[in-house]
Amino acid sequence: MSEKDTNKKEGLLSNWIVRNLLGAILFLVLLLVAVQVGLGLVTRHNQTVSVPDFTNMTVPEAEMLARHGHVGVKVTDSVFVRRLGAGVVYRQNPKAGATVKKGRSIFLTINSIVPRKVSMPNLVGYSFIEARAELNNRGLSLGRLTYTRDIATNNVLRQSIQGRSVRPGQMVVSGSEVDLTLGLSSEGSTTSVPRLIGMKYIRAVDALHDRYLNVGRVRFDSDIRNYADSMNAVVYRQDGLGTSRTLGSNINIYLTLDPEKLPAQ
Numbered sequence: 001m002s003e004k005d006t007n008k009k010e011g012l013l014s015n016w017i018v019r020n021l022l023g024a025i026l027f028l029v030l031l032l033v034a035v036q037v038g039l040g041l042v043t044r045h046n047q048t049v050s051v052p053d054f055t056n057m058t059v060p061e062a063e064m065l066a067r068h069g070h071v072g073v074k075v076t077d078s079v080f081v082r083r084l085g086a087g088v089v090y091r092q093n094p095k096a097g098a099t100v101k102k103g104r105s106i107f108l109t110i111n112s113i114v115p116r117k118v119s120m121p122n123l124v125g126y127s128f129i130e131a132r133a134e135l136n137n138r139g140l141s142l143g144r145l146t147y148t149r150d151i152a153t154n155n156v157l158r159q160s161i162q163g164r165s166v167r168p169g170q171m172v173v174s175g176s177e178v179d180l181t182l183g184l185s186s187e188g189s190t191t192s193v194p195r196l197i198g199m200k201y202i203r204a205v206d207a208l209h210d211r212y213l214n215v216g217r218v219r220f221d222s223d224i225r226n227y228a229d230s231m232n233a234v235v236y237r238q239d240g241l242g243t244s245r246t247l248g249s250n251i252n253i254y255l256t257l258d259p260e261k262l263p264a265q
Helices: 003-014 016-042 059-068 128-137 201-210 227-232
Strands: 048-050 072-079 089-093 099-101 105-111 117-119 141-149 156-161 171-173 177-184 190-192 214-220 234-238 244-246 250-256
Touching: 059 072, 059 105, 128 141, 128 156, 128 177, 201 214, 201 227, 201 250
Parallel strands: 072 105, 141 177, 214 250
Antiparallel strands: 048 099, 089 105, 117 171, 156 177, 190 244, 234 250
16 A cells, blocks of 8 residues: 555544544444344343143142243133142143243133133134134133034134023133034135144143144043043044044044053154
8 A cells, every 4th residue: 555545544534524433333333233132132032942731730830840941930810620629720821832932921720719700702703713812811711613514614603501502791600611613614624633642631622623623532541540630641642643634523532641652753
């Protein structure tokens, strides 16, 4: 570089406008780097965990498992299930097996001692997804799905409990299973059967409902003697895996407490 060019460069750097401009650019670069690092720390970027299964646990047991699983738990609702132990976890959100960021709170619904009643919502005209979300918000459970010919698939046509229609506003026991009659058009009338192996009963039911299917016959091993055993048992065999079925079809499942019965992955 010639002496003339060197002097020109030094002249530019000595200009206060140029110096301030370069300083501002450097500040912005450093600020962007700091923001990226900060966001990575705050959001725990790329640090995810699989949600544990808290069903049928007491709240202290769920809290202990949550600490080991790097998540938190919060009791947000209660239902009444006669055969389920008082105070144990009945449902959780997000579901067991879902991928979440470390430190995420998992919301628990526990079984209360005294039955609580809630107002039945009007689900007729809702889509299946909307109706399911509304039932969860009211502390009610999704029961059987029945399909009938209609112009819109998965549009709710009727709501019932134990075979009887339930009108909107009627008080029902929290946790009651609400059966839905849904529309089924000629298009999109089949769905694939999910893999349920290794899932507990409640999670298996949710997985089938995700695909618009029902639990059919439930067969328990002979060593499952009470309701608590049945809640802790896992699916080791199922019908229909890898096939397509009509919406609303029944899928039979077989449950065990013996981990050796689970097939190899």
